[in-house]
Every structure is written in structure tokens, then in C-alpha cells.
Amino acid sequence: MITHNLGYPRIGSRRELKKACEQYWSGRMTAHELHQVAKSIRQENWQLQQKAGIDLLPCNDFSFYDHVLDTTLMVGAIPERYHALAAEQQLTETDLMFAMARGYQKNGYDITAMEMTKWFDTNYHYIVPEFTANQRFSFFSDKIIKEFNEAKRQGFSVKPVLLGPISFLLLGKKRGKDFHKLDLINNLLPVYLEVLKTLDNNGVHYIQFDEPCLSLDLGDKERSALVKVYDAIQKAFPYLHIILGGYFECYGNNLATVLSLPIQTIHIDLIRCPLQLDDILATGIAKKRINLSLGVVDGRNVWKNDFDESLKLINKAMDAVGSERVWIAPSCSLLHVPNDLELETDEQSLPLMVKDWMAFARQKIGEVVLLANLASESPSDEALHQFEQNRQSMNNRRISSFIHKQSVKERARSVAERDTYRDSVFQERKKKQNEALHLPLFPTTTIGSFPQTSEVRTWRSKWKKGELKIEEYDALLKEATKNSIEWQENIGIDVLVHGEFERNDMVEYFGEQLEGFVFTQHGWVQSYGSRCVKPPIIVGDVERKAPMTLDYTQYAQSLTVKPVKGMLTGPVTILQWSFVRNDQPRSETCLQIALAVRDEVADLEKAGIQIIQIDEPAIREGLPLRKENREAYLDWAIKAFKVSSSGVKDETQIHTHMCYAEFNDIIESIAKMDADVITIETSRSQMELLDAFAVFNYPNDIGPGVYDIHSPRVPSKEEMIQLMQKAMSVIPLQQLWVNPDCGLKTRNWDETKLALQEMVEAARYLRAL
Ligand SMILES: CN1c2c(nc(N)[nH]c2=O)NC[C@@H]1CNc1ccc(C(=O)N[C@@H](CCC(=O)N[C@@H](CCC(=O)N[C@@H](CCC(=O)O)C(=O)O)C(=O)O)C(=O)O)cc1
Numbered sequence: 001m002i003t004h005n006l007g008y009p010r011i012g013s014r015r016e017l018k019k020a021c022e023q024y025w026s027g028r029m030t031a032h033e034l035h036q037v038a039k040s041i042r043q044e045n046w047q048l049q050q051k052a053g054i055d056l057l058p059c060n061d062f063s064f065y066d067h068v069l070d071t072t073l074m075v076g077a078i079p080e081r082y083h084a085l086a087a088e089q090q091l092t093e094t095d096l097m098f099a100m101a102r103g104y105q106k107n108g109y110d111i112t113a114m115e116m117t118k119w120f121d122t123n124y125h126y127i128v129p130e131f132t133a134n135q136r137f138s139f140f141s142d143k144i145i146k147e148f149n150e151a152k153r154q155g156f157s158v159k160p161v162l163l164g165p166i167s168f169l170l171l172g173k174k175r176g177k178d179f180h181k182l183d184l185i186n187n188l189l190p191v192y193l194e195v196l197k198t199l200d201n202n203g204v205h206y207i208q209f210d211e212p213c214l215s216l217d218l219g220d221k222e223r224s225a226l227v228k229v230y231d232a233i234q235k236a237f238p239y240l241h242i243i244l245g246g247y248f249e250c251y252g253n254n255l256a257t258v259l260s261l262p263i264q265t266i267h268i269d270l271i272r273c274p275l276q277l278d279d280i281l282a283t284g285i286a287k288k289r290i291n292l293s294l295g296v297v298d299g300r301n302v303w304k305n306d307f308d309e310s311l312k313l314i315n316k317a318m319d320a321v322g323s324e325r326v327w328i329a330p331s332c333s334l335l336h337v338p339n340d341l342e343l344e345t346d347e348q349s350l351p352l353m354v355k356d357w358m359a360f361a362r363q364k365i366g367e368v369v370l371l372a373n374l375a376s377e378s379p380s381d382e383a384l385h386q387f388e389q390n391r392q393s394m395n396n397r398r399i400s401s402f403i404h405k406q407s408v409k410e411r412a413r414s415v416a417e418r419d420t421y422r423d424s425v426f427q428e429r430k431k432k433q434n435e436a437l438h439l440p441l442f443p444t445t446t447i448g449s450f451p452q453t454s455e456v457r458t459w460r461s462k463w464k465k466g467e468l469k470i471e472e473y474d475a476l477l478k479e480a481t482k483n484s485i486e487w488q489e490n491i492g493i494d495v496l497v498h499g500e501f502e503r504n505d506m507v508e509y510f511g512e513q514l515e516g517f518v519f520t521q522h523g524w525v526q527s528y529g530s531r532c533v534k535p536p537i538i539v540g541d542v543e544r545k546a547p548m549t550l551d552y553t554q555y556a557q558s559l560t561v562k563p564v565k566g567m568l569t570g571p572v573t574i575l576q577w578s579f580v581r582n583d584q585p586r587s588e589t590c591l592q593i594a595l596a597v598r599d600e601v602a603d604l605e606k607a608g609i610q611i612i613q614i615d616e617p618a619i620r621e622g623l624p625l626r627k628e629n630r631e632a633y634l635d636w637a638i639k640a641f642k643v644s645s646s647g648v649k650d651e652t653q654i655h656t657h658m659c660y661a662e663f664n665d666i667i668e669s670i671a672k673m674d675a676d677v678i679t680i681e682t683s684r685s686q687m688e689l690l691d692a693f694a695v696f697n698y699p700n701d702i703g704p705g706v707y708d709i710h711s712p713r714v715p716s717k718e719e720m721i722q723l724m725q726k727a728m729s730v731i732p733l734q735q736l737w738v739n740p741d742c743g744l745k746t747r748n749w750d751e752t753k754l755a756l757q758e759m760v761e762a763a764r765y766l767r768a769l
């Protein structure tokens with residue numbers, strides 16, 4: 001029985017890669033030093049996986065920024081706009097890669113970054129490949145070869161991991177005249193074959209092709225392209241052992257195609273789809289020569305593996321196909337979980353009892369090896385001892401009083417239909433809100449956060465280390481809030497925000513104040529590029545013990561007569577960006593969070609806050625990958641939002657905000673949320689995303705983002721006017737607000753000030769038309 005891993009976290013256990021990249025970008029580290037940091041992260045990862053006993057280690061799972069972008073570079077799909085830059089500035093491959101990821105605004109160039117979007121249903125973002133109708137490909141970056149040889153030189157037994165050509169094409173976006181992305185396969189396949197040839201020359205035996213598109217509802221064209229590609233690969237390299245990595249969902253109606261491919265090992269995500277094993281065994285797979293890689297250890301969550309449950313699956317597979325054809329692995333790449341639980345020593349944030357229920361990447365690797373040992377003919381004494389301990393942990397968790405609170409469960413059970421809608425319909429509410437708020441046409445606002453400067457982060461870090469007293473920290477935050485309110489008033493913004501200076505993160509901050517959550521000190525996970533998040537962990541029933549945002553919101557409102565928006569994160573986003581307990585349905589946990597948010601909304605209203613924003617940027621991300629599961633999700637997710645937002649009087653204006661959303665397939669549900677105002681990310685798509693709202697005749701107010709907050713570039717008033725005019729051509733102007741795409745926490749103050757002044761000017765111009 002072979003043990004393997006699909007991918008290891010690449011940021012380093014202490015976020016070494018994040019720190020190195022940021023230093024390099026700011027000119028405080030050389031390219032050589034940056035590559036040394038990368039090399040030592042790779043070496044450390046291989047060492048610890050080998051030492052744990054994993055048979056086949058992944059290589060090329062490392063990336064400075066994003067593995068999809070690395071694939072784009074491998075196949076030379078470098079968009080035209082970078083060609084002159086790369087040649088004239090003689091950019092190294094690494095610098096070209098960073099320019100594609102982050103844009104290039106220096107030495108007289110102003111070149112935009114490639115788009116970024118969510119990686120399936122995760123909080124990881126990839127850089128979207130761009131293709132034209134006559135797209136050419138060529139073997140450009142040999143990173144995969146270098147990393148394979150690097151591992152080999154260091155004595156590790158590795159398999160290169162590579163995004164498969166079909167998923168690569170399907171993840172891209174088309175530029176220019178229309179065409180079918182899969183028609184590019186004829187140009188792309190020869191490059192993949194060339195890469196394989198080079199790997200073959202360097203002695204490769206195993207290769208893992210990730211085809212996560214197999215978790216989606218594919219059509220005949222996609223399925224036949226898969227067959228064509230893997231047939232060609234197998235023909236060209238008959239001795240290469242191909243592992244097909246599908247994850248995040250069942251193979252569903254793609255299963256027959258997958259099983260017909262000439263591959264040696266098929267990976268199955270048995271966490272997301274435990275019943276799939278039966279389906280596969282029922283196909284008569286025993287008679288074929290294909291191996292089954294069982295993804296039994298959860299690569300998307302932090303809970304300890306239930307060995308009894310996993311062994312049932314492993315034994316079932318072994319009985320059917322024989323132990324020599326069964327492989328054990330995590331369910332997907334471990335990119336989505338933190339590095340090492342052993343770094344967590346603060347018992348206040350993470351009680352020892354709860355820590356005992358958990359496993360991070362390093363521990364999950366150990367679980368894979370242990371499971372293989374336990375499934376073998378003669379498990380070691382140590383493995384049997386660990387098995388006993390595992391049973392203890394599972395049992396302790398099941399019966400723990402730390403988790404279960406009857407009052408919370410009862411409150412969630414007693415939520416009534418009436419708790420899910422407002423007193424009056426939107427048009428009635430709008431009249432009352434207009435009378436209460438006296439806002440101009442094209443009201444201006446921002447999405448909530450202002451720059452989280454290193455100064456602000458340092459205050460928090462000092463407070464957490466005990467170097468600042470709570471009163472001192474609070475005074476500094478209030479000073480920052482006061483400055484932000486004064487500045488917004490001066491430039492003439494209509495609906496102000498306090499700035500979110502007190503928040504480390506829009507989800508972790510709420511988690512820290514709710515019962516039922518625990519936290520880590522080092523549990524970082526890559527979100528995009530060097531940016532990481534530290535998801536809080538929902539371990540038990542969720543309850544709000546005290547107001548969470550009242551203090552700073554009330555303080556900000558006390559400084560101005562203009563309305564200050566209360567700023568909350570919505571239940572679905574809190575759920576989606578946390579690690580969620582796996583002992584009850586996500587819908588139940590979400591409803592508990594919704595009730596906590598509802599109480600906060602009520603407290604804000606009571607304190608005189610007239611506008612409250614409940615951010616739900618992760619609603620689209622949580623949408624199940626397979627269409628058949630979407631309706632059920634949308635039902636409970638929209639209900640949770642409505643529970644959180646409906647307990648207010650008509651005069652109180654509820655906003656919501658979403659970024660990174662493909663709205664077409666969920667517009668009806670967004671309308672059902674019935675927020676008085678929705679602010680959305682639209683500037684990068686040149687307002688294209690508004691079309692869904694226009695086609696649907698979306699009735700409530702909309703703030704289409706007029707500037708891309710992901711770029712340091714300051715847009716001009718004219719550009720924003722143009723975007724708003726585009727918006728006005730599809731949405732009645734009485735429904736429109738003027739705002740950025742998202743919060744400004746990642747920007748600096750100089751850019752923010754210039755851009756928002758231009759934005760206010762743009763709104764003034766539109767009002768005067
Ligand atoms: C809207 N987005 C978010 C997503 N998910 C979330 N959970 N939160 C989000 O806001 N998903 C989609 C997008 C992704 N976007 C981003 C944007 C920005 C970041 C980001 O900036 N991350 C920061 C870490 C933020 C944080 O938690 N900060 C803490 C700790 C800061 C820290 O590192 N402190 C140092 C010491 C500080 C010092 O002395 O200078 C330390 O602990 O060592 C805080 O502010 O307290 C990042 O740096 O990566 C992420 C996703």
C-alpha cells in the first residue's frame with residue numbers, strides 16, 4: 001500500500017515565504033535571498049514528509065504566488081501586454097511572474113495585473129489565464145524540471161504535480177473574439193508532451209495530473225477532450241505512472257470517463273464524497289488494473305481523522321481490489337490547512353482538550369502513514385496505541401460539554417418564518433429611508449475598511465504581547481477612527497464608515513468575540529500571493545455574549561451628523577472563512593451565527609445607527625460545485641442572511657457587500673436577500689457583472705464598484721464617470737450608489753485619499769448632469 005500526498009502548504013510554518021516576497025517586492029531582499037528562502041521551505045517540506053513515512057512526495061507544489069500562474073508560465077501563455085515590458089526591462093522569469101500577478105507600475109510602465117478569482121469553493125485565489133482565439137503555447141518556464149531535479153539531488157522520491165491541461169484551459173478566460181477554450185487543446189497538448197519528455201529524460205516515474213474540473217458538471221466536449229489528452233499522453237509515455245487528481249466533489253457523471261482513461265491511479269476525495277467508493281467498486285473496477293488513491297484525510301478542515309471510519313473505507317477497497325492497489329492520501333492538497341498544530345501553545349486561544357481533536361498539515365501526513373500501517377497485515381504496537389488514543393479523542397469530542405449548549409440549539413430550532421423578512425416591501429422601506437436619511441442622488445460610500453497600515457498592525461501586535469495596555473490600544477484605534485471620520489467628512493463622502501482599524505480580519509475578529517470559536521497563533525493559510533488568513537475554528541454551538549462592534553461604531557457616529565454604517569460580517573461568510581465543526585450540518589452552524597449577527601444588528605439599531613452593512617462576499621464561494629446541490633445550499637444560506645438582517649424597522653437601511661462574484665447563476669437568490677443596498681465588485685469587468693442585475697430587473701439599490709482596490713493604481717474621476725455611465729445605461733440612476741469594489745485595507749493612505757477624492761468628484765459630476 002502506497003502513501004502519498006497531493007501537495008503541502010508552501011508559505012512556511014512561520015510564513016517565511018510571505019515575509020520574503022514582501023521584502024523582495026520592497027527592495028529589501030535580493031532575488032538570490034528570495035530563492036534561498038524558497039529552497040529551504042521546499043527542503044523542509046520534503047524532509048518532514050519523508051521522515052513521517054510518506055512514500056511518494058509531491059514536487060512542483062511549491063509556488064511563489066500561485067500554481068495556476070506557474071502553469072501559465074510553463075506553457076508560455078504570457079499575455080501580449082507583458083511582452084515589451086519583459087524584453088525592455090529584461091525581466092527574470094520570477095519578475096515577469098510577479099508582474100503578471102501584481103501589475104507593473106514603475107519605470108514609466110502602467111501595466112495591469114492578470115485577473116484573480118476563487119479556486120473552486122475555497123478561499124484560495126488563482127491568477128486567471130488569458131487566452132485568445134489563436135493562442136500559441138510554448139515550453140517557457142522549466143520550474144517543474146528544476147524542482148524535480150532539486151528534490152532528486154536531495155535524495156527525495158517525488159512525483160511532480162501538474163495542473164492538467166483540461167482544467168488549465170477551463171480555468172482561463174477568453175480575450176478578443178469568441179471561441180471555445182477547448183479548441184486550444186491542439187496547441188496546448190504538444191507543450192505538455194514536451195514538458196513530460198523533459199521530465200522523462202530526467203528520470204521521472206510518477207506524475208500527478210490535477211484535474212479539479214472533474215468536480216464540475218462537464219459536457220461531452222470536455223469529456224472527450226479528457227480522453228483525447230490522456231490517450232495521447234499515455235501513448236507517448238507508456239511507462240509513466242499517471243495519478244489523476246480529482247477533488248472537492250464526487251466525479252459524478254464524469255466517473256465513467258475517468259475510469260475509461262488510460263491512467264494508473266485515480267484519486268478519490270472520500271471526505272467530500274464518501275459514497276463514491278461504492279459507486280466505483282460497483283463499476284467492476286476490480287477487473288481493471290487501475291489503483292485507487294483513497295483521500296480519507298480531510299485536506300480542507302482541521303479535525304483529527306476518525307480512524308475507525310477511514311479504516312472502514314480502506315478495508316472495503318482492499319477487500320475489493322487487493323491491498324497492493326490501494327493508496328492512502330489526504331483528500332486534496334494540504335494547501336488549504338495550516339502548517340503545524342504543534343506550534344500552538346497558547347491554551348487560552350486553543351484549549352488543550354480542543355487541540356487534541358485537531359490535525360494540521362504536518363499531523364495529517366502522520367495520519368496518512370498511520371492509517372496505512374493500521375490497514376496492513378501486522379500493524380505496529382505504536383500504531384495500535386495511537387489508534388486507541390484516536391478513539392479516545394473522538395469519544396471525548398462527541399460528549400464534550402464545551403461543544404453543546406441546549407439554549408443555543410433551542411433558539412435556532414425556534415426560528416420562525418416571520419424572523420426571515422422585513423415589515424414592509426423594499427419600495428415602502430425606501431420611502432421611509434429617504435425621509436430618514438436625506439441622501440443625495442448617487443450617494444457615495446466605501447465598503448468598510450481603511451488601510452491596515454503596519455502602524456495599526458504593530459499596535460495590535462504590541463497589545464497582544466502585553467506591550468500596550470488595552471486602554472492605550474483602544475485610544476490609538478479611536479484616534480485612527482476619529483481621523484478617518486474627519487477626513488471622510490472633509491472630502492464629502494455621504495455615508496461614512498469607522499474604518500475597521502480594530503479588526504485583524506473581517507472573520508477572525510467576529511470569531512474572537514463569539515462563544516463556540518477557538519483560535520490559533522500560527523494557523524495561517526494562503527489566500528492569494530503573500531496574503532494569508534488565519535481562519536478561526538468553530539468547535540461548538542455559537543453564541544454572542546456581548547456586543548461586538550457597538551463601541552467603535554457608536555464612537556464614530558458620535559463624531560459626525562452624517563450616517564456612519566455599522567459594519568458586520570454576515571453568517572455565511574463567517575461560516576465559509578472559518579474552519580467549521582464537522583459534527584453537524586453546516587446549515588445549523590450558519591443559523592446559530594445568523595442569530596448572533598441578528599442580535600448585533602438590533603443593538604446597533606437601538607444605539608441609533610441608521611445604516612448597517614452585513615458583508616456576504618463568500619456567498620458565491622460556498623455555492624456547491626455541482627448544480628444538483630445548489631438549491632439546498634441557497635435555501636439555507638439566504639435564510640441565514642435574512643435571519644441576520646430582518647429584525648430591524650423599515651427606516652433602518654440594510655446594506656450587503658459581495659466581491660469576486662459571478663452573479664448570473666445566483667441573481668434570484670441575491671434578490672431574495674432583499675438588502676436595501678448591495679455593493680458589488682464590478683470595475684475589473686468594466687461593469688459587465690451588472691448585466692445580471694439588469695436582465696433580472698433587480699429592484700433594490702446597487703453600488704457597482706467604480707475602482708479596483710486590488711491595484712495600487714489611482715483611477716481618475718473621468719474613468720469612474722465612464723463606468724457609472726455604463727452602469728446608468730443598464731440600471732435606473734435612482735438605484736445607483738458610488739463606491740469602490742471592496743474594502744481598502746490592503747491599500748496605503750496616499751492611494752486611498754487620491755482615489756476617494758476622485759470618486760466623490762465623479763459623483764458630484766453625475767449629480768449635476
Ligand atoms: C476579503 N478577503 C478576505 C478573505 N478571507 C478572510 N478571512 N478575510 C478577508 O478579508 N477572503 C477573500 C479576500 C482575501 N483578501 C485578503 C486581503 C488581505 C489579507 C491580508 O492582508 N492578510 C494579512 C493578515 C491579516 C491579519 O490577520 N493580520 C493580523 C496579524 C498581522 C501580523 O501578521 N502581525 C505580525 C506582527 C505585525 C507587526 O508587528 O508588524 C505577526 O503576527 O507576526 C492583525 O492585523 O492583527 C497578511 O499579512 O497576509 C488577506 C486576504
Ligand SMILES: N[C@@H](CCS)C(=O)O
Nearest residue numbers: 447448449615617743
Ligand atoms: N467590510 C470589509 C469587506 C471586505 S469583503 C472591508 O471593507 O474590508
Ligand SMILES: [Zn+2]
Nearest residue numbers: 617659742743
Ligand atoms: Zn469585498
